[in-house]
Amino acid sequence: MSRIPRVLSPSLLLLAFALPTSALAQPGDDTASATDAPGEATQAAENTEESSATSGEPSDNVTRQRARAAAIHVIGEAPDELEAVPGSAEVITREELERQRPLNANEALQMVPGVAVQDEEGMGLRQNIGIRGLNPNRSRKVLMLQDGVPIALAPYGEPEMYYVPPIDTVERIEVVKGSGSVLFGPQTIGGVINYITPAPPEEFAMTADLSGGTYGYGSGRFSVGNTHEGFGYLVSGMHQRFTGPRNLNLVRSDFNLKLSGNPADNQALTFSLGIYDETSASTYLGLTTPQYETNPDFNFAENDQFTLRRYAASLTHAAFLGDSAILETRFYAHNIARNWRRQDFDRSDRGFDYERIIDGQGRDITGSANAPEDGSTIFFRDSSGNRNREFNIAGVEPRLTLAWSAGALTSELQTGVRFHYEQTDEERINGEHAASSSGVIATDQERLGYALAAYALNRFMLLDERLIISPGARLESLWTNQIIYRHQVEHEDGSSAPGDLNPAPENANHIMALLPGVGLSFEVARPLILFAGAHRGWAPPRTKDAVTTDGDTITLEAETSWNYELGARLRANTWLTAELAAFLLDFQNQVVAPNEAGGAVAEGVINGGESTHMGAEASVSLDAGKALGLSVGIPVMANYTYVHSEFGEGWSGALQGQSLPYAPEHQVAARVGLVHPSGLTVQADANYVGAQFTDKVESVEPSIDGLRGEIDPRFLLGAQVSYTFEPLNLTVYAVAKNLLDQTYIASRSPRGIQPGMPRHIFGGLRWTH
Numbered sequence: 001m002s003r004i005p006r007v008l009s010p011s012l013l014l015l016a017f018a019l020p021t022s023a024l025a026q027p028g029d030d031t032a033s034a035t036d037a038p039g040e041a042t043q044a045a046e047n048t049e050e051s052s053a054t055s056g057e058p059s060d061n062v063t064r065q066r067a068r069a070a071a072i073h074v075i076g077e078a079p080d081e082l083e084a085v086p087g088s089a090e091v092i093t094r095e096e097l098e099r100q101r102p103l104n105a106n107e108a109l110q111m112v113p114g115v116a117v118q119d120e121e122g123m124g125l126r127q128n129i130g131i132r133g134l135n136p137n138r139s140r141k142v143l144m145l146q147d148g149v150p151i152a153l154a155p156y157g158e159p160e161m162y163y164v165p166p167i168d169t170v171e172r173i174e175v176v177k178g179s180g181s182v183l184f185g186p187q188t189i190g191g192v193i194n195y196i197t198p199a200p201p202e203e204f205a206m207t208a209d210l211s212g213g214t215y216g217y218g219s220g221r222f223s224v225g226n227t228h229e230g231f232g233y234l235v236s237g238m239h240q241r242f243t244g245p246r247n248l249n250l251v252r253s254d255f256n257l258k259l260s261g262n263p264a265d266n267q268a269l270t271f272s273l274g275i276y277d278e279t280s281a282s283t284y285l286g287l288t289t290p291q292y293e294t295n296p297d298f299n300f301a302e303n304d305q306f307t308l309r310r311y312a313a314s315l316t317h318a319a320f321l322g323d324s325a326i327l328e329t330r331f332y333a334h335n336i337a338r339n340w341r342r343q344d345f346d347r348s349d350r351g352f353d354y355e356r357i358i359d360g361q362g363r364d365i366t367g368s369a370n371a372p373e374d375g376s377t378i379f380f381r382d383s384s385g386n387r388n389r390e391f392n393i394a395g396v397e398p399r400l401t402l403a404w405s406a407g408a409l410t411s412e413l414q415t416g417v418r419f420h421y422e423q424t425d426e427e428r429i430n431g432e433h434a435a436s437s438s439g440v441i442a443t444d445q446e447r448l449g450y451a452l453a454a455y456a457l458n459r460f461m462l463l464d465e466r467l468i469i470s471p472g473a474r475l476e477s478l479w480t481n482q483i484i485y486r487h488q489v490e491h492e493d494g495s496s497a498p499g500d501l502n503p504a505p506e507n508a509n510h511i512m513a514l515l516p517g518v519g520l521s522f523e524v525a526r527p528l529i530l531f532a533g534a535h536r537g538w539a540p541p542r543t544k545d546a547v548t549t550d551g552d553t554i555t556l557e558a559e560t561s562w563n564y565e566l567g568a569r570l571r572a573n574t575w576l577t578a579e580l581a582a583f584l585l586d587f588q589n590q591v592v593a594p595n596e597a598g599g600a601v602a603e604g605v606i607n608g609g610e611s612t613h614m615g616a617e618a619s620v621s622l623d624a625g626k627a628l629g630l631s632v633g634i635p636v637m638a639n640y641t642y643v644h645s646e647f648g649e650g651w652s653g654a655l656q657g658q659s660l661p662y663a664p665e666h667q668v669a670a671r672v673g674l675v676h677p678s679g680l681t682v683q684a685d686a687n688y689v690g691a692q693f694t695d696k697v698e699s700v701e702p703s704i705d706g707l708r709g710e711i712d713p714r715f716l717l718g719a720q721v722s723y724t725f726e727p728l729n730l731t732v733y734a735v736a737k738n739l740l741d742q743t744y745i746a747s748r749s750p751r752g753i754q755p756g757m758p759r760h761i762f763g764g765l766r767w768t769h
Contacts, residue, residue, distance in 0.1 A: 020486040022749075044451040053288065086531040087178010087519050088114070088567055088581040088617065096170050098637070099673055099683045100721050103736045103760070105167050109193070110687055111669045113617035113639040114583075118662055119746040121248055121282055122757035128747070129163040131177055132583055133613035133645030133663040135590075137749070141190040141559075143181070147197055148330045149314050153391045154422045156186050156478055157449045157543030162338055163276060166238055166254050167220050168209070171198045177583070178533045178565055182472045182517040183414060183457055188563050189537035189585070197272075200232030200260050206769040213735075213762025227441035230262040245758055246299035252278040266320045274312040274449075278588035282306040284342060286752025288706045290360025290376045296743055296755035300358045300378060303343040303434040308686045311337045333394040340388075343382040343434045346707055352525030355382035355434050360704075375705035384431035386439070395420040410465070411757040415456035420742050422449040424543075430498075442498045446544045450479045457517075466523040474515040480543045488686050511536050511558055519559075528570040537585070539560035561587040567617075575626035577723050578619065585613035589650075609650020611660060615643035623676070633675035635683075641667040647696070662747075666690035672692060679724035687716045694748040706753040714744040714756070733761035 024534040090112045104109040106734055110117040118128035118136040124377035127144070130136030138160040144151050177191035187592050201293060204226040212218045218241045225234035242250040257273040283301035291298050312334035319327040345350070357366045360376030371377055399416030424447040432441040456473030483506045489499035517535025524530055541556035554765050568579030592612055619639035625632045643755030645660040659665075665688065673683035693699065695708050702709030722733035748754070 014090045017332075023362040035754075038332075038334070052563055063434075070260070080625065081207065086645070087103065087176065087181075087441060087531060088565055088579065088583070088610070090175040090579075090619075092173040092175075094203045097172070099675075099681060099720065100671070100685060101722075103735075103737060103762075105164055105170070105173070105195070107718075107737070108167060109688075111637070111639070111671065111685065113406065113579075113619045113641045113667075114177055114581075114643075114664070115175065115668075116643075116664060116667065116689070118749075119756060120754050121246075121280075122760075123242060123250060124164055124167075125162075125250070125278070125280065127164045127284060129190075129193065130662060131584055133643040133660060134585070136662055138216060139193075140542075141187060141599060142185055143187040143192045145184070145191075145194040147314070147315075148194065148392075149312075150329065151195075151312075151334075153305045153336055153338070153389070154393060154424055154447070154449065154543075156420065156451050156540050157422055157424060157447050157480060158391070159542070162308060162644050163336065165195045165197070166219065166240070168219070169197055169236060169240055169254060169256060169603070178519060178531070178535075178563075182474045182515060182535055183455055185418075185453055185455070185515075185538075185669075186451065186472065186476055186478075187539045188515055188535065189539050189559065189563070189587075190744075196378065198225075198234060198236075198256070198258065200227050200234040200258055202227050202232075203767075207764040207767065209748075210765060211733075211762055211764025214760055215245055216241065216764050217760070218242075219764070222510070225258075227260075232258075233259045245297045245300070246755070248282065250278070250280040252276070252280075267565040268318060270316045272312075272314045276308070276310040276312075278306070278308045280306050284749075284750040285345065285378070286706055286748065286754045287597070288360055288376045288378070288752060289702045289709075291358075291362055292319040292706060292753045292755065294361050296753075297758075298362050300356070300362075300380070301343060303341070304571055305341045305437075307339045308336065310334060311665060314432050318494075321504050326401045327398060328396040328397070328401070331394075331396050334387075335393075336391040338389045338391070339386065341384050341386045341431070341435075341437050344385055346379040346381070346385045347375055347377070349379060353378070354379050356380040369383075369569060375703065382434050384434055384436050384439075385442075386427075386429040386437055388429060389424060389426045392423045393421070406693065408460045408469065409463075412461070413456065414458075418453045420449075420451040420453070422451075423447070440498060441486055442488070443484075446483045446485065447483045449484075449543060452477045463582050468521045470519040470521075472517050472519075474517075475512070476515065476538065476540070477510070477512045480507055482543055498737045511540060513558060513560075521569075523664055527570050529569045530567070531569060531573075532566045534562065534564045537587075538562050557589050559589055560589070561585050572712065573626075575623040577621045580616070580618045583614065587611040587613065587648075610648030611645060612648055613643060613645040613663075614659075614666075615641065617641050633673070633678055635673045635675065639668070643667075651696075655696055660697060661694050661696060662692055662749075664690040664692040668746055679726060681722045682720070684719045686718075689714050706749055707751070708749065711745050711748065714742060715742075716742060716756075729768045730765070732748075732769075733766070735760070736761045 018333050040231055046621050090107050097108060100108065106117045106119060106124035106127065109115050109129060114132050116130040116136055119129065120126050120128060127139050128136040129139040129142050131142055134141040139160050143162055146165055151163060153162055159524050174194040174196065175191065183191045205401050207222065207226045209221045221236065221238040223234060223236035226232065238254040240250070240252050242248060244250065255275045256268065256385040259270060260270045262268050281304055283299070283304040285301040287298055292431035298414040314330060314332040315329045316328065335532060354366060356364055357371050358378045359372060393419060394698055399414065399418060402413045404411050404413065404611065424446050427441055428443040429439050430442045432436065453474060453476050455472065455474040457470055460469045469553065483504050484501060485504050486498060486500050490496045493649055515536040515538050517533065519531065521529050521532035537560065539559040563585050567579060570578040576603045587610055590609065617639065620755045621637040624634035624636055643665055645663040647655045647658050647660065648657065668688040671683060671685035675681050690713050692711050694711060699708040699709045718737050719739055720733065720735045723733055724731040738757055739759060743754040743758070746754050746756040
């Protein structure tokens with residue numbers, strides 16, 4: 001499918017990058033390498049500290065600065081790094097993940113204030129994350145990273161989240177919503193979510209985890225790693241199966257390799273390789289309202305099939321340049337092949353010889369002369385549409401962190417550039433039968449993107465580092481081109497059929513944006529820090545939306561906003577943290593891009609208008625056991641989010657003042673646990689999501705076809721219990737999700753009601769060595 005003569009394969013590009021890096025990383029060179037993963041960077045700093053100590057060089061301050069600078073992905077690893085973030089931020093730690101035992105990343109992120117999760121199939125395979133009232137569709141408004149590397153299909157041209165790191169492979173999750181996000185791009189509107197994977201362990205370690213549960217759930221994972229004489233490795237693998245209440249029939253595997261080393265005293269290299277494979281019966285087709293009311297476990301798209309294969313690699317090299325500077329250079333690449341077979345269907349009888357007709361009660365009424373056409377019935381054609389796409393991504397990003405001072409002023413500068421390349425091949429193949437994965441190529445297009453970004457953020461530290469002012473800016477320059485090779489061609493007799501285009505229409509475009517930002521934090525007293533920030537939010541228009549399938553050019557503007565926030569962060573001793581933040585997102589242009597290939601069904605692609613998102617977030621986390629001086633831990637967490645999002649000027653008069661879809665005004669999350677020295681851990685968590693509209697006109701009553709209507713509030717309760725038998729390093733655990741077995745609508749998109757996951761119970765064994 002890929003057009004090799006036109007593009008440079010990311011794997012070859014990565015190899016080309018790696019060769020000069022290896023040449024730089026020779027013993028005796030002044031450059032050094034640190035990884036972006038905090039654990040690995042810390043290890044590199046520790047090695048450097050030992051070298052400094054033996055040579056008589058200063059170590060404590062220098063090493064702390066080096067570790068802090070190298071460790072920072074989006075936030076960093078140490079608690080004081082969270083305090084230094086110029087804006088609202090959250091870290092979900094490994095300990096929290098182990099106590100909650102989420103089934104997927106969605107369950108972990110729904111406990112973060114300001115984050116709204118729109119589920120689709122219960123396993124979080126297609127992630128829909130909205131921050132502060134932004135549309136959650138495929139997480140397009142949020143920059144999604146893994147170890148600091150973008151993981152969307154095509155970060156500039158098609159920033160869709162079809163791949164999500166399995167939560168069992170994640171060490172911790174960082175979430176930043178403030179002005180610190182100017183260091184990362186291209187999406188700077190909603191914030192940054194960074195999945196951090198484990199670094200090679202300092203000594204030999206091995207783990208094995210086996211679990212099983214209801215709905216045919218089964219999962220197995222292993223990892224083994226060690227560090228010896230400066231060389232570390234970590235190998236891990238995961239295989240998972242899940243039939244699901246709606247016959248998801250998920251089968252997926254994940255393999256990861258991470259290598260780290262110190263080719264010289266002041267150097268470190270880290271190489272990561274990831275291979276992910278997924279097959280499932282994921283479908284866009286939801287239920288009509290009568291079908292959902294009859295049985296929410298119905299799934300009539302029995303011929304739909306989704307496959308995704310992802311290969312990703314990254315190489316990170318960091319150089320400690322003297323006592324005050326670190327130069328990190330990251331090379332990354334991924335290839336994703338995403339094929340989706342979906343059976344064609346209608347919502348009324350259009351005269352085809354239908355393979356099946358399913359009415360509102362879930363009955364097969366094929367052949368009936370009086371099939372209802374009120375929207376409650378699905379008419380399945382004996383044909384399929386295969387949406388096949390392949391994405392090739394590669395990039396290089398050097399980043400300099402420099403500690404400098406002028407008199408009593410101390411500062412830390414982070415600056416860098418990134419060159420990013422992406423190429424996409426997309427075909428729509430019409431199959432002759434419902435289960436056909438091949439057939440006639442109906443449309444064929446290629447999309448290219450070249451992006452150059454430069455950024456800088458300087459932390460001015462005043463008043464003994466109690467006051468930190470962090471101005472920064474990011475410059476994005478993007479060149480894109482879209483070529484349509486094949487689409488429907490109209491003939492003189494009025495008929496049309498797929499045909500090749502000669503010459504193929506193209507739409508080349510160049511956009512540039514300067515994105516300033518500033519953050520401020522002030523330590524009023526040792527436990528209390530005030531922060532404020534403002535930055536320019538920006539997201540480029542999706543390249544695929546710039547040309548219609550008829551070859552017509554559409555000039556889409558980038559989405560832009562001004563984001564403001566003001567808040568306070570409290571960290572008292574080691575047992576209490578709290579944060580309160582008020583925010584305003586002033587959106588100048590929301591690009592509405594609901595085309596078929598992008599996974600939505602609506603009236604077309606348009607430049608939108610203004611919208612306003614304002615609200616507040618409050619969170620508190622404490623360990624009551626520590627506070628009371630008890631021998632047991634009693635972790636308690638609670639947070640609340642209020643968001644009001646509405647359409648402004650630039651939309652039709654009827655929309656102004658209306659609420660944005662999928663932006664619940666109220667969300668509450670809470671958990672309480674018990675950690676006993678004997679090895680017993682118990683935790684309960686609760687999540688409340690308020691009512692939300694699902695279209696732009698605030699439709700309340702559900703439509704018969706299930707596409708419109710308000711989603712009622714939901715309250716979900718979960719519980720976990722585990723016991724660790726220390727002599728055998730063995731942990732046994734049991735987990736219940738949706739403990740009260742609530743029936744609820746998770747979403748009405750892409751094409752009908754997607755029911756939420758019913759009660760799901762699983763348990764397992766985890767062994768460590």
